[in-house]
Amino acid sequence: xxxxxxxxxxxxxxxxxIEGDIATFGVSDHAQEALGDIVFVELPEIGRTVGVxxxxxxxxxxxxxxxxxxxxxxxxxxxxxxxxxEPEKMNTEPxxxxxxxxxxxxxxxxxxxxDDEYTTFLEE
Amino acid sequence: MSDLLKTPLFDAHVALGGKIVAFAGYELxxxxxxGALKEYTAVREGAxxxxxxTHMGQVRVEGVEALKxxxxxxxxxVSKLVDGQVQYSALLNEQGTFIDDITTYKIxxxxxxxxxxxANRHKxxxxxxxxxxxxxxxxxxxSDETTLLALQGAKAQAVLQTxxxxxxxxVGYYKFSEGNILGQHGIISRTGYTGEDGFEIxxxxxxxxxxxxxxxxxxxxxxGLAARDMLRTEMGYALYGHEISxxxxxxxxxxxxxxxxxxxxxxxxxxxxxRKSEGAKKRLIAxxxxxxxxxxxxxxxxxxxxESGEVTSGMHSPMAGGVALAYVMPxxxxxxxxxxxxxxxxxxxxxxxLPFVRSNVKx
Numbered sequence: 374x375x376x377x378x379x380x381x382x383x384x385x386x387x388x389x390x391i392e393g394d395i396a397t398f399g400v401s402d403h404a405q406e407a408l409g410d411i412v413f414v415e416l417p418e419i420g421r422t423v424g425v426x427x428x429x430x431x432x433x434x435x436x437x438x439x440x441x442x443x444x445x446x447x448x449x450x451x452x453x454x455x456x457x458x459e460p461e462k463m464n465t466e467p468x469x470x471x472x473x474x475x476x477x478x479x480x481x482x483x484x485x486x487x488d489d490e491y492t493t494f495l496e497e
Numbered sequence: 498m499s500d501l502l503k504t505p506l507f508d509a510h511v512a513l514g515g516k517i518v519a520f521a522g523y524e525l526x527x528x529x530x531x532g533a534l535k536e537y538t539a540v541r542e543g544a545x546x547x548x549x550x551t552h553m554g555q556v557r558v559e560g561v562e563a564l565k566x567x568x569x570x571x572x573x574x575v576s577k578l579v580d581g582q583v584q585y586s587a588l589l590n591e592q593g594t595f596i597d598d599i600t601t602y603k604i605x606x607x608x609x610x611x612x613x614x615x616a617n618r619h620k621x622x623x624x625x626x627x628x629x630x631x632x633x634x635x636x637x638x639x640s641d642e643t644t645l646l647a648l649q650g651a652k653a654q655a656v657l658q659t660x661x662x663x664x665x666x667x668v669g670y671y672k673f674s675e676g677n678i679l680g681q682h683g684i685i686s687r688t689g690y691t692g693e694d695g696f697e698i699x700x701x702x703x704x705x706x707x708x709x710x711x712x713x714x715x716x717x718x719x720x721g722l723a724a725r726d727m728l729r730t731e732m733g734y735a736l737y738g739h740e741i742s743x744x745x746x747x748x749x750x751x752x753x754x755x756x757x758x759x760x761x762x763x764x765x766x767x768x769x770x771x772r773k774s775e776g777a778k779k780r781l782i783a784x785x786x787x788x789x790x791x792x793x794x795x796x797x798x799x800x801x802x803x804e805s806g807e808v809t810s811g812m813h814s815p816m817a818g819g820v821a822l823a824y825v826m827p828x829x830x831x832x833x834x835x836x837x838x839x840x841x842x843x844x845x846x847x848x849x850x851l852p853f854v855r856s857n858v859k860x
Binding site: 410436457 | 528533789793
């Protein structure tokens, strides 16, 4: 199970990479493994504003439909359109080519976990 | 999960990284460690996929009136079967709706073997035993002693031949043979639920693990429930609880081809005839999405903007895209613009013939 140290995590198993006021969202290695083979991703519209823990994307695996929640609030400025053709990137590279969206942050979140905290959370 | 049953292969599934779920009262693997898509691909692209379908039930029907009894309790014409032949059929109630869909194996004029759905087993057996009181037959539930494996895919015959003295080349489509499988008596039929060539293998529980391991040694690929459902949906095969249930008759479910109204009386016949003359309440159709999306069970189907029915099975087919089986109003079965509502959006679809992808069964 991979849990990179430079990211923050949520209890819903999303990750966020914060660089200045830009945040990149994705789902963790644990999440992709629990979801199983991802075969469809519904991306948000660019320009949409999302609140903390608001569902902003939908991911479908072979058997299930899952909402994906925003770790922090902001305006969607970029989406990973490559996932429409290759949703399996979320399985194979959850922290790299499997990123979902980028937002211009409008606020932080007290709920984010460090890699160590997330590791402990997964163990509990 | 304490009330759930385990098949003799439960430990083998866990050892292979099987993700165990509750299904039809059993703990079964939904997928193994490489995931459902790779399992699906293995079966479609030439491997031999091995499925533990021991949850399915087996019922033996024996006696001088076995044929007469089965003609009365099943929909298909059992008199058409020769020894060693299998027939897809159904059990109906007096209302003409489905108790179950089954396969009937003819051993000889006085001995038949039925394969039934796990979730319906106790209901089916109770029904059959109640009706059997009026015939000179004995109905025995052999489900608890029997392991059922399916071996499906282009390599199935070559792989299975290494374990049995039955000449598989001589076993035609929907035919079966009894013989020796790793030293135990068993039944092998050229049947399946995937649209690939392959077999279903009935063996005593005592030899289940040995047969499973021997098939794995021959590089058979273990396949979980998720891939099994993908494979059957692509073929448009009905699944009890989805396309068929006790609320539809064969007239709605496109299963009149297994319902022989000219064979004499059988349970549900009068109701089916009445439904046929008054017209189906709804009709099962096959749909393919024109735009991106995945139809799922219970999603609403609209025709010309009117809510017409719902999806009974839907999936993302790696070969055909978003595909669905759905019930719609009879007038919408062949005409009108169809869409499936996905998360509040109307996604356009088109009617399509079945199967959704090419079948490779050896007829």
